[in-house]
Amino acid sequence: MSFPRTVMAGHDCVQQVGAVCEDFELKGTALIVTGPTTGPLASKFVRDSLEAKGFDVHQVEVGAATQQNLIKVEEVAKDIKASFLLGVGGGSKIDLAKLASMNLRMPFLSIATSASHDGIASPRASIKDGGNALSLNAKTPMAVIADTALIVKAPYRLLASGCADVISNSTAILDWQLAERLRSDDFSSSASNLAKYAAESIIEHAALIKPNLEESVWVVIRPIIISGISMAVASSSRPTSGSEHMFSHILDRIAPGKALHGEQCGVGSIMMMYLHGGDWQRIRKALQMIGAPTTAKELGVTEDQLIEALVHAHELRKDRYTILGDRGLTPDAAERLARITNVI
Numbered sequence: 001m002s003f004p005r006t007v008m009a010g011h012d013c014v015q016q017v018g019a020v021c022e023d024f025e026l027k028g029t030a031l032i033v034t035g036p037t038t039g040p041l042a043s044k045f046v047r048d049s050l051e052a053k054g055f056d057v058h059q060v061e062v063g064a065a066t067q068q069n070l071i072k073v074e075e076v077a078k079d080i081k082a083s084f085l086l087g088v089g090g091g092s093k094i095d096l097a098k099l100a101s102m103n104l105r106m107p108f109l110s111i112a113t114s115a116s117h118d119g120i121a122s123p124r125a126s127i128k129d130g131g132n133a134l135s136l137n138a139k140t141p142m143a144v145i146a147d148t149a150l151i152v153k154a155p156y157r158l159l160a161s162g163c164a165d166v167i168s169n170s171t172a173i174l175d176w177q178l179a180e181r182l183r184s185d186d187f188s189s190s191a192s193n194l195a196k197y198a199a200e201s202i203i204e205h206a207a208l209i210k211p212n213l214e215e216s217v218w219v220v221i222r223p224i225i226i227s228g229i230s231m232a233v234a235s236s237s238r239p240t241s242g243s244e245h246m247f248s249h250i251l252d253r254i255a256p257g258k259a260l261h262g263e264q265c266g267v268g269s270i271m272m273m274y275l276h277g278g279d280w281q282r283i284r285k286a287l288q289m290i291g292a293p294t295t296a297k298e299l300g301v302t303e304d305q306l307i308e309a310l311v312h313a314h315e316l317r318k319d320r321y322t323i324l325g326d327r328g329l330t331p332d333a334a335e336r337l338a339r340i341t342n343v344i
Contacts, residue, residue, distance in 0.1 A: 003232050004084050004110075004121060006143040009221045011214065014042055014147035018049035019088070026107060026143060028083030032059040033073055033097040035089050042150050043088050058082070065092040065127045073100040082106065087141075089201045090114040090158065091261075095125035098138035110141035114154035115221060116164040117262045118198075120144060121228030126261075133252055140232050144225055148217040149295040156211035156291070157260070163209060163220055164266025165299075166227045167283060168244045169199040171272040171323075174340070175242030178276075179321040191234035198223035198230065203282065206289040243275075243313060243322035244268030249308040250316055251301065253332060258300040263293045270294060270341050271310070275323045280341055296344050303344040310334035 005019045006020055021030070030050050034043045041161045043059060060076045062069040073096050078084065084107040087097030094110050101108030108147050112120040119125065125138035151159065175193050179185040200207075201223040230239040237245075248264035274282035284294050293299045296306040314328030329337065337343040 002140045003229060004141050004144045004200060009146040009148060009226055011149045012046045012134055012147060014150060015047050015049050017145060018053035020143050021157060022053045026084050029056040029080055031077050031080060031085050033085055033087050033093050034059060035062050035063060036091050042111060045186050046086060046088055046111055047220045048197050062096055065095045067129050070074065070096055070099055070127060074103060077104055079111040081117060086111055091117050091119050094120055098125045099191060102139035107142045109143045113150045114158040115151055115224050116158040116260055117162055117165040118224050118227035118240060121225040122231040124231055131322040133249060146221045147213050151173060159220060160285050160290050160292040161260040161262030162224050163202050163290050163306045164287055165262030166223050167200050167286060168269035169195040169240050170229060170303060171244050171269045171276060172240050172242035174276045175322040176238050177227050178323060183321045188234045191230045191239040194226055194230035194233060195239035195340040200228040206286040209290045227235060243272045243285040243324050246297040247309050247313040250313050254309055255301045255305045267294060267299060267343060271343060272323055274337060274341050306344060307331060307334045
């Protein structure tokens, strides 16, 4: 179990990266992992801050979190003899830096310029290998730095997706508790409480979360970071990933690129909360207030695609017991579930 040594969130805090690295007594060459569109301004702030403290700084630009781009990052890091990595951008850049730092056994800092999911602080990473999206163990960031002045400039859809991802902890926790009761799965009350606190914080403050308001980012970023840390406590994604995530990953295969990960998990959580007998309407209302999708149409998928994802969701992880059980839903049951919850 490992945790970030420093968590910094606030206005212009990205300019403190150099000082943070100096405090950690890091030496040598830094490699910034970023993208052409997600973090140019942030990368300049990070580079200037590091160079002001005497670090030799290099940068690699990559796209999606794929095996090919992971190899690219690792090769550049080896070529320049990097001492540590900094993921600067959104989820994919941070995930690539996480995995590369683990494979190369070097420190890694997470510098978030958007907050579309809770991976900015977690020891998990998602990467595409061919047509499959893999969720892998990775390195916990040594530091998490989330500059609210930068995050508020990112498209609001990303922040709303991050909120939906954290809200979906609500059903992941219920799935985990169910697996403990029925299958004697290992369960961590500490991790569960952190994940639940994060979800409840977003739900309770949903009315305050609006586009173009830095104050909204302040409300959101703490729960997103805490949600990521709950995975470190559990040494697993269990507190934040259950049946709603399984639905999302299957939907990625059926209708790739239609919606963001957090958006799909939010919609999945509405339906899975109904199956648990919980207050699914509360989740739906919170998502609507934030401006996150609550229907198949808003996700950009057809009714048939959504129903198919529900039918096959239980097949994704046989080792992870959820409310979907071992046999899943029939097509008729899946359609009925989606209609009752107004998802279709």
